[in-house]
Amino acid sequence: MNKLLIGGGTRVSGRVRVSGSKNATLPIMAACLLARKECILHQVPDLDDVKVMEEVLVSLGAKVKRENGTLVINPENINSYELPEYLSRRMRASNLVMGALLGRFGKARVAYPGGCAIGQRPMDIHLKGFREMGYRIDECYGYIEGQAENLVDCEIMLDFPSVGATENLMMAAAVSKGNTVIRNAAREPEIVDMQNFLNRMGARIRGAGLDVIRIEGVSELNGVEHEVIPDRIEAGTFMVLAAASKGDVVIENVVAEHLVPVTAKMRETGAEVIHYNGGTLRVLGKRKLGPVDIKTMPYPGFPTDMQPQMMALLSAVEGTSVIVETIFENRFMHVNELRRMGADIKVEGRVAIIKGKNRLRGATVEATDLRAGAALVIAAVGCEEETIINNAFHIDRGYEKIEEKLGALGVKAVRIAS
Secondary structure, three states: OOEEEEOOOOOOEEEEEOOEOHHHHHHHHHHHHHEOOOEEEEOOOOOHHHHHHHHHHHHOOOEEEEEOOEEEEEOOOOOOOEEOHHHHOOOHHHHHHHHHHHHHHOEEEEEOOOOOOOOOOOOHHHHHHHHHHOEEEEEEOOEEEEEEOOOOOEEEEOOOOOHHHHHHHHHHHHOOOOEEEEEOOOOOHHHHHHHHHHHHHOOEEEOEOEOEEEEEOOOOEOOOEEEOOEOHHHHHHHHHHHHHOOOEEEEEOOOHHHHHHHHHHHHHHOOEEEEEOOOEEEEEOOOOOOOOEEEEOOOOOEOHHHHHHHHHHHHOOOEEEEEEOOOOOOOOOHHHHHHHOOOOEEEEOOEEEEEEOOOOOOOEEEOOOHHHHHHHHHHHHOOOOOEEEEOOHHHHOOOOOHHHHHHHOOOOEEEEOO
């Protein structure tokens, strides 16, 4: 059932509740490997990537139980420091267990990870940091092997504020014998959530959300209960959907601060965004929208994970918009699919020039990755005709109950057999 049929011509309206953050859940699940007792995670989204991470933890010896959005992870009997290759290849975030395994066992063996083919996401920054901490790192035959040799106090300067590297190093350093300083650290809200989780376990970490994180290693960490933050990318996706369809949508369970760069661009197009107390916002896209220019940047800049969705919106807005993608060199794979729907987009390197028009048309298209799939849903809702999206499993990796949520907003969204 990897095809999604989307009915067009709908002005979406209603209320939708955002799920827990996928990008916060996965590293926090990995961090549970550091605990000596059971961890309970609330607001865990029911996503394919989360299920793969569950398999990862079970393969290492953990016990995992899910019930109504709560995940109970018991890591007491973890007995392996090696992650099988077939699991590594199914998900990019599988590399996050390396920092946790190094922290728990002092050694790890992990295959190079898979995930969306949106560009190079090398492990070099991760491995350089581990080496500076005192781990011997060897790379051979598709595997990365790490072994504690001489763990020391260290200062790590990241060449790029990589989210994954920051999280991996935080996990390894949390139970290191020394003190670790990470400079040019990623500042995403998911990093702050990771710090809060680890500190509840007994870690001593400060500075998350800034570009310098300081970690004082402790001997062991305890099991805790934690609620994952809301998914800012899912929230942003529904914001763009509301504007693109000239709709009126109330989005619940959001953190307004996490959405500042998206909110700014939405308002620049002419959409109305109203933030209410209690984690709720409303987006009205009934005005005539205009073009905007976007440049993706590390947080707190405009997120690369929202670039495809905004491109779908701008393709149906009169005027010329320019998008510069600075994070992933292959993150324009959705362009050809939007062109099938009538979009006028020219790509030169990492720059896309979009000449918007009043309306796209329905077509049979292919989701090439997670966020590209979300972009095609947005484009499809704005068409008069129906659209069929192939490889919809990509969408399932990041959007929980997508048909149900779209249906609640008045969109025809039906899963069909291949």
